Amino acid sequence: MRPYAISLFLLSLVFAGPCLADSTPWQAVWGSETATDKITMTGSANVMTVNDGRSLSATAAVTAARGKIRFDYQASKRRWSLIDDGTHLIQLHPDRKTALLLERPTLAVDRTLAERNYLAREEGEETVAGRRARIIEIAPREGGPPVYRLWLDRETRFALKRERHNVEGRLTSGTEYTAVQFGPAIAPEVFAVPQGWVTRQPVDKEAKLSLSQLGARLGFAVRSPKYIPPGYVLLGGYEQEWGRHRLRMAELRYTDGLRVLSIFQRERMGDEGMGRHGARGRGQGRGEGDRGRGGGLGLGPPGREKMTLVDRGTEKALRYFGRSAAVVVVGDLTAEEIVRIAKSVD
Amino acid sequence: MTEERDEVQEIVARARSGDMAAFEELYRSHQAGIFTFIRSQVRHREIAADLTQETFVRAWESLPRLRKPGAFRGWLHRIAANLVRDEVKSGRSRLEVTESTLLGDAETPQQEAPVPESDGPEQRLVDGEMSRHIWAALEDLSEEHRAAVVMHHMEGMSVEEIAQAMGVRPGTIMSRLSRAREALRNRLSRYVEEASDD
Amino acid sequence: MTDRDHIVDRLADYAVGALRGRTKARVERHLAECPACRRELATLQRTGELLNAVSLEQAPPETWDAVRERIGDLRRASAPTRPRFAWGLAMGLAAVLIVALGIFLQRPTPVGEPLLVVAVEADDEMQATIDGHLSTMWAAPLADEAAVGLRLAEWENGG
Numbered sequence: 129m130r131p132y133a134i135s136l137f138l139l140s141l142v143f144a145g146p147c148l149a150d151s152t153p154w155q156a157v158w159g160s161e162t163a164t165d166k167i168t169m170t171g172s173a174n175v176m177t178v179n180d181g182r183s184l185s186a187t188a189a190v191t192a193a194r195g196k197i198r199f200d201y202q203a204s205k206r207r208w209s210l211i212d213d214g215t216h217l218i219q220l221h222p223d224r225k226t227a228l229l230l231e232r233p234t235l236a237v238d239r240t241l242a243e244r245n246y247l248a249r250e251e252g253e254e255t256v257a258g259r260r261a262r263i264i265e266i267a268p269r270e271g272g273p274p275v276y277r278l279w280l281d282r283e284t285r286f287a288l289k290r291e292r293h294n295v296e297g298r299l300t301s302g303t304e305y306t307a308v309q310f311g312p313a314i315a316p317e318v319f320a321v322p323q324g325w326v327t328r329q330p331v332d333k334e335a336k337l338s339l340s341q342l343g344a345r346l347g348f349a350v351r352s353p354k355y356i357p358p359g360y361v362l363l364g365g366y367e368q369e370w371g372r373h374r375l376r377m378a379e380l381r382y383t384d385g386l387r388v389l390s391i392f393q394r395e396r397m398g399d400e401g402m403g404r405h406g407a408r409g410r411g412q413g414r415g416e417g418d419r420g421r422g423g424g425l426g427l428g429p430p431g432r433e434k435m436t437l438v439d440r441g442t443e444k445a446l447r448y449f450g451r452s453a454a455v456v457v458v459g460d461l462t463a464e465e466i467v468r469i470a471k472s473v474d
Numbered sequence: 475m476t477e478e479r480d481e482v483q484e485i486v487a488r489a490r491s492g493d494m495a496a497f498e499e500l501y502r503s504h505q506a507g508i509f510t511f512i513r514s515q516v517r518h519r520e521i522a523a524d525l526t527q528e529t530f531v532r533a534w535e536s537l538p539r540l541r542k543p544g545a546f547r548g549w550l551h552r553i554a555a556n557l558v559r560d561e562v563k564s565g566r567s568r569l570e571v572t573e574s575t576l577l578g579d580a581e582t583p584q585q586e587a588p589v590p591e592s593d594g595p596e597q598r599l600v601d602g603e604m605s606r607h608i609w610a611a612l613e614d615l616s617e618e619h620r621a622a623v624v625m626h627h628m629e630g631m632s633v634e635e636i637a638q639a640m641g642v643r644p645g646t647i648m649s650r651l652s653r654a655r656e657a658l659r660n661r662l663s664r665y666v667e668e669a670s671d672d
Numbered sequence: 673m674t675d676r677d678h679i680v681d682r683l684a685d686y687a688v689g690a691l692r693g694r695t696k697a698r699v700e701r702h703l704a705e706c707p708a709c710r711r712e713l714a715t716l717q718r719t720g721e722l723l724n725a726v727s728l729e730q731a732p733p734e735t736w737d738a739v740r741e742r743i744g745d746l747r748r749a750s751a752p753t754r755p756r757f758a759w760g761l762a763m764g765l766a767a768v769l770i771v772a773l774g775i776f777l778q779r780p781t782p783v784g785e786p787l788l789v790v791a792v793e794a795d796d797e798m799q800a801t802i803d804g805h806l807s808t809m810w811a812a813p814l815a816d817e818a819a820v821g822l823r824l825a826e827w828e829n830g831g
Contacts, residue, residue: 302819443805627723655720659716666715
C-alpha cells in the first residue's frame with residue numbers, strides 16, 4: 129500500500145508541478161500565451177464579438193499545436209476557417225475552395241511594458257468546460273475598468289474563457305470553451321491550406337520604417353503626434369496601402385503592452401474637410417437605392433472644418449483634417465484622448 | 475497654353491456664380507477626358523458613366539470652394555479619382571484581367587470611328603484593333619500607372635497637373651510614366667518596333 | 673558593357689523627360705555613339721506617340737442631361753437627400769448624438785476650432801484604417817484571437 133501511495137504522490141507532483149509552483153497572476157497570464165506551444169489541444173468554443181454596434185457570434189471548433197492554432201467557425205449556415213501558423217493568417221472558404229493569406233503582423237510582446245501599465249489580479253476560481261480555472265483580471269494601473277478577464281486552466285494555463293472590455297468598460301468580445309481536450313495527436317496538415325485550393329496572397333509585406341523613410345516613400349512630411357497617452361510607446365512606422373486603388377498612408381503604431389493605437393496620415397487634398405455633408409444618394413435608379421457617401425452627419429453650419437468620429441465599440445476611429453494632413457486615429461481610447469492625439473499631429 | 479488657361483479660368487468664374495451655360499461648357503470640354511480616365515480604372519461602362527455624372531455634380535457643388543480656378547482640370551480629376559477609389563473599394567468593380575480582356579471584348583474602351591486628336595503632335599490614326607490592343611496592354615499596368623498614362627498621353631495633362639491631381643510629387647508621376655513606357659513598349663512591340671533585319 | 677546596361681535602364685526615363693544634369697548628359701553622350709540604344713530610344717518614343725494618338729472616349733450623350741437634372745434638384749432642394757437608417761441604427765444614432773452633445777457641452781467650441789461630427793457609418797477610408805488596425809489587434813498579447821477572427825471574417829465577407 130505504502131509504495132503505491134508514495135509513487136502516486138510522486139507522480140502527482142510531476143503533473144501538478146505547475147499548480148504547486150503557485151505562480152503569480154502575471155506569470156500565469158504569460159504562461160497562457162504559450163500554453164499550446166508544447167501541448168496539443170482540441171476543443172469547441174462559443175465566440176462573440178461586438179462589431180459596429182452589432183453582436184456577432186459563432187461556434188468554433190479549435191485545434192492548437194506547436195504554437196499554431198486553427199478556428200473552424202460556424203455561424204447560421206456559413207462555415208469558414210482561420211489558421212494562425214505563426215507567419216500568416218490563413219482564411220479558408222470551404223464553399224469556394226479558396227484561401228486568403230494575410231501576413232501575420234508581428235507585435236513584439238513586451239511583457240515589461242504590459243506589466244508596467246496593467247495589474248493582474250486573482251479573482252477566484254470557476255469551472256469552465258468541466259475543468260478548474262483560475263480567474264485573473266487585468267486592469268490599468270491608473271484605474272478604470274478591467275481590459276481582460278481570463279479563466280486559465282489550472283493544469284495547462286490554457287485560457288478556457290476570455291473576455292475583453294473596452295476603455296468604457298463595455299464587454300466587446302468573449303470566447304468560452306464548452307469542451308476541451310489536451311494531448312490528442314494533430315496532423316500538421318491541419319494548419320496548412322488543403323491541396324488543390326486556390327490561394328490568394330496580397331503582395332504587400334509589412335516593413336517597419338522610420339519617420340523619414342516613410343516621408344521619402346510617401347512624398348510628404350510624416351509627422352509625429354505631440355501627444356500620446358501615457359504608457360504608450362512607438363512600435364514603428366509602416367507604409368500602408370488600402371483597397372484596390374491603393375490609398376497610401378503612413379501608419380505610426382503604438383502599444384501600451386496590450387492595446388494598440390494606430391495613427392494613419394496622408395496629405396490633405398484640396399478642399400477636404402471643408403464642411404462636406406454626407407449621407408447623400410448617388411445615381412438615379414441604379415437599383416442601389418440611396419447609398420450614403422462620406423458617412424457624416426453635419427451637426428453644424430457648413431463650411432467649417434470637421435472631425436469625424438466612428439465608435440465601433442471595440443475601438444474608435446477619428447479622422448481629423450489638419451493644415452496639410454488628413455489624420456485618422458484608431459484605438460481603444462476615450463473620444464477626448466483620440467481627439468487630442470489627432471490634433472497634436474498637424 | 476496660357477490662353478487656354480485664361481479661358482478656362484473665365485468660364486470657371488462664370489460657372490461659380492451659377493451660370494449653367496458656362497458649366498455646360500466645362501462639361502463639354504472635360505467630359506471625354508474624365509470618362510476615359512474613369513473608364514480606365516472601372517471597367518463597366520455604365521458604372522463609369524454614373525461616376526462621370528457624379529464627378530460633375532460634385533464639381534458643381536464644390537466649385538465655390540475651388541481655390542485655384544486655373545487648376546480646374548486637375549481638381550476635377552481629383553474628384554473623379556476619389557469616386558473611383560470609393561467605387562473600387564466597395565468591391566463592385568473588380569479589376570482582374572481576364573482572358574476576354576486580352577482578346578478584346580466589348581467592355582474595353584474603344585470607339586467605333588476613331589477621331590484623331592487635333593491637338594496631338596502626331597496626326598496618326600489609331601484604328602479599332604490597335605486601340606483594343608493598347609487598352610488591353612494598359613490593363614496590365616497598375617491602376618496608378620494606367621491613370622498617369624491616360625492623363626498624360628491621352629488627355630494631354632502636364633506632369634505637374636497630374637501630380638497635383640493625384641496628390642503625389644511630379645517625380646513620382648515621371649517615374650510612373652517611365653515604368654509604364656517600358657512595359658507598354660514591350661507589350662506593343664509589334665506596333666512600335668522597326669522592321670528588323672534579323 | 674556595364675555602361676550600356678546602365679544606359680538601357682535609363683532610356684525610358686530619358687524618353688519621358690525625367691533626366692537632368694549629369695545623368696542626362698551621360699545618356700546623350702552614349703546615344704551619340706550607340707546605334708542600338710538610339711534604335712531602342714526611338715522605339716520608346718514611338719510608344720509614347722502611339723499613346724498620344726489614342727482618342728478619348730465620349731461619355732454617353734444622356735450623361736449631361738442627368739447632370740443638369742441633378743444640379744436642378746440641388747438648386748431647388750433646401751435639405752440634403754434623406755438618409756436611410758434602420759431602427760437599430762437610429763438607436764445607435766441617438767446614443768452617439770448624446771455622446772457628441774456631451775463633448776460639445778463640456779468644451780465650448782471657439783470660432784475656427786474643428787467641429788466634431790459623430791458618424792454612424794464609416795466611409796471607405798475610415799473603414800480601411802479600422803480594418804488595418806484590426807489585423808494588428810490579432811497579434812497583440814492576450815488578444816482573443818477567436819473573436820478577432822470573427823471580425824476579420826466579416827471584413828473579408830464584406831460584412
